[in-house]
Amino acid sequence: MTTLTHRARRTEVGKNSERKVENEEDTNQDRSPDDEDSGDSKDIRLTLMEEVLLLGLKDKEGYTSFWNDCISSGLRGGILIELAMRGRISLEPPTMRKKRLLDRKVLLRSDSPTGDVLLDETLKHIKATEPTETVQTWIELLTGETWNPFKLQYQLRNVRERIAKNLVEKGILTTEKQNFLLFDMTTHPVTNTTEKQRLVKKVQDSVLERWVNDPQRMDKRTLALLVLAHSSDVLENVFSSLTDDKYDMAMNRAKDLVELDPEVEGTKHSATEMIWAVLAAFNKS
Numbered sequence: 001m002t003t004l005t006h007r008a009r010r011t012e013v014g015k016n017s018e019r020k021v022e023n024e025e026d027t028n029q030d031r032s033p034d035d036e037d038s039g040d041s042k043d044i045r046l047t048l049m050e051e052v053l054l055l056g057l058k059d060k061e062g063y064t065s066f067w068n069d070c071i072s073s074g075l076r077g078g079i080l081i082e083l084a085m086r087g088r089i090s091l092e093p094p095t096m097r098k099k100r101l102l103d104r105k106v107l108l109r110s111d112s113p114t115g116d117v118l119l120d121e122t123l124k125h126i127k128a129t130e131p132t133e134t135v136q137t138w139i140e141l142l143t144g145e146t147w148n149p150f151k152l153q154y155q156l157r158n159v160r161e162r163i164a165k166n167l168v169e170k171g172i173l174t175t176e177k178q179n180f181l182l183f184d185m186t187t188h189p190v191t192n193t194t195e196k197q198r199l200v201k202k203v204q205d206s207v208l209e210r211w212v213n214d215p216q217r218m219d220k221r222t223l224a225l226l227v228l229a230h231s232s233d234v235l236e237n238v239f240s241s242l243t244d245d246k247y248d249m250a251m252n253r254a255k256d257l258v259e260l261d262p263e264v265e266g267t268k269h270s271a272t273e274m275i276w277a278v279l280a281a282f283n284k285s
Contacts, residue, residue, distance in 0.1 A: 044170050044195055047116060048078040051199055051225055053163045054172065056234040059196065062176060062187030064160070064234075073285070074232025075159055076142040077278040079122050080106070080135060081224045084274035086114055088123055091135070091273050101266050101277040102284065105132035118162060125154045135274070136281040164188040172196070203229065203238045207253040208246060215257060216268050224275045230258045231282040 046054070056064045056071050064071055083089045088111070091104045098104050111127050113120050122142065126132075133141065140146055144155035167173040172195050173188040190196050206222045215223055229235045239250045258279065266276035 044172065044192075046167075046170070046199075047119070048082045048221070048224055048228060049075050049118065049159075049163050050167055050170075052078055052228050052232050052234065053160060054167060054190075054196060054199060055203070055229055055238055056232060057164075057173070057188065057190060059190040059193065062173070062178075062189035063185070068233050070231060070233040072159065073139055073143050073145075073282070074228050074234075075163065076139045076156065077231060077282065078224075078228045079118060079142065079156075080138060081228070081272075081274050081278055082116075083114075083119055083122065084272065085220065085224070086119075088112070088114065088119075089126060089274075091277060092132075101262055101273065101280045102134055102136050104277075105134055106138055107132060116166075118156060118159065121156060129154075135277040136284065139278070139281055161186070200238055200241070203235075204242065204246075204250060207250045207257075211253055213253075215260065215265060216270055220272050220275070224272070226254060226257060227275055227279050230254060231279070 052071070052074055053064070056068065058064070080089070088109055089106055090109050091101065092098070092107050094104060106126060108123070108127050111123055114123070125141075126138070141151055141154040142156045144152065146152065146154075164173055165175075168175055168188060172190065172192040174191045176187050176189060177184050178187050179185075202222065203225060206218065206226060212218060226235075229238060235251075235254055239247050239254075242250060262276035262280035262283070265271055266273045266280075
């Protein structure tokens with residue numbers, strides 16, 4: 001589980017940083033990428049997984065930090081949230097015995113193709129699995145973190161590379177080969193820096209200019225991206241360009257957000273249960 005840390009040279013800013021409520025924040029229900037607000041209508045449509053990987057990539061080098069061991073599971077969590085937002089999966093209804101998010105199974109709502117290879121591959125696994133599994137188990141299975149040899153078939157392989165190729169096809173990344181003494185590695189430097197900066201600014205604004213101090217009033221995809229960026233340990237990349245004061249404010253607010261109780265937030269009106277279930281899974285790991 002990754003943690004939010006402050007750069008050593010910065011002074012601590014308390015949680016009482018000014019909290020300005022922006023009334024124009026989106027309060028609509030979950031939407032697919034095609035249903036996002038008109039202000040983004042001319043932007044390239046990206047999945048949550050593509051956004052997380054793009055935030056984690058070093059622009060010129062074209063690869064994620066070698067020390068980041070969180071992004072693999074973060075991307076799998078993004079797949080589950082993306083499928084839920086597209087109406088393909090959901091959590092089973094709560095019962096007296098299964099009230100907690102992590103106790104409830106993932107149910108298939110629709111197996112209609114999404115057009116994304118990774119999403120559709122995951123859908124096939126969920127459809128073929130009996131009995132059904134929980135969110136935490138699915139993240140472990142899709143990552144390949146299981147001791148059961150019969151369930152290794154559910155592991156999604158080469159996820160980063162496949163997502164990167166999608167971003168290459170969308171004109172955001174390119175493909176190169178780099179030599180690292182003992183081996184050659186395929187890298188994907190950023191070519192469309194405008195799209196990368198748009199995404200970075202979107203995340204920054206969500207905890208600064210457009211901060212509402214209430215996850216239920218946040219745009220659901222932006223909320224999901226913040227949770228996944230935190231779980232994938234890439235938020236530091238996003239906030240590194242900010243001034244000292246804004247950096248500390250952004251980190252504190254993001255920390256406040258991911259430290260909320262998923263069980264409480266998941267039961268609120270209009271809450272997206274899958275987002276909070278994924279956060280609960282990462283909090284437990």
